[in-house]
Amino acid sequence: MDSFIISQGTHFPCEIKNFEGDYYYKPDQFFTMNHTEIQNPLDQIKRSDTLLRQVFQKKKYSITIKSNVFFVNSAFTLYQAPLEKPILYPTQLTRYFExxxxxxxxxxDNHYKLADELVKAHKPSSPYTRVPPYTYENLKKGLICGSCYSYEILPGENVLICHTCGREEKVEDAILRSVRELQLLFPDIKITTNLVFEWCKVIGSRKQIRRVLKKNYTKIGNRHCTYYI
Ligand SMILES: [Zn+2]
Incomplete structure (x- = not known):
């Protein structure tokens, strides 16, 4: 549950989704346009509703809840969207809150007590839970600027220069930053020279990458199956 609106009569648990792009709906299933099934947000609110009701029952709160899924990204489209489901689209949000x-x-006092209890029971969620599905293959490769996130990086002598904002970064720092990105995006991925080479794109030599990896990480294996931890 991302937010919970407490009001006098009904309370409103909110599941907020920042999906961007085109999706389509089939009964009880959500798909991207290339037919990859994604987690159905409606299932999520159903599950959290059940849990909430159990918790409230145990604590002897008699309350009514009405959950909604909020799609907040204005570039989101859901084809074949069902009419009767508790979904709010970007174009409806203003009216909903009005x-x-x-x-x-x-x-x-009971409302405030309830708010306190919810805050106390709140476990910070993993930052990954709201990230759309992705794979290494379908991500755009190339170094991005650490300041403005532009892909317009030009190699200079020992430094890389961002063509958009002018930021300079040492090649070694940029390589290490890319490795951290890879590790964050793909916690199970094996860091190899070739992988980092492909991921960075802008760095011209594998040798340079190998040197930086060797210096900063521990080399495991040898010859064709070397990776770094
Ligand atoms: Zn920049």
Whole structure:
């Protein structure tokens, strides 16, 4: 659950999705346009609803909840979208909150107590849970600028220069930054010279990458199956 709106009558758990691009819906399933199935956000709210109801019952709160999935990215389209599902689209958000704000709602001590308990029970979620599905193959390769995230990086002498913002970075620093990116995006991936070479794109020699990896990481294996940890 990403947010929880407490009001006098009904409470509103909110599942917020920042999906971008085109998707389509089939009964109980969500797909990207290349037919990859993704986790159905409606299942997520169903599951969290059940858990919430159990928790509230145990604590003897008698409350009504109405969960919604909020798609907040204005570049999101869902084809074959179902009419009756609790989904709010970017174009509806303003109206939704206007209507919500227009409802009279007087909060009492119990509401504040409930808020405190929810905050206490909150476990910070992993930053990965809201990331759309991705694979190494379908990600765009190439070094990006550490300041402005531009791909327009030009190799200079021992430094790389961002053509967009002018930032300079030592080649070694840029390689290490790319390795950290790879490790963050793919915790199980084996860091090899070839992988980093392909990922960075802009660095001209494998030798240079190998030298930096050797200096900063531990080399495992030899010859054709060398990787670094
Ligand atoms: Zn830049």
């Amino acid at each position: 209507e919500l704000n227009a409802r009279p709602s007087i909060l009492n």
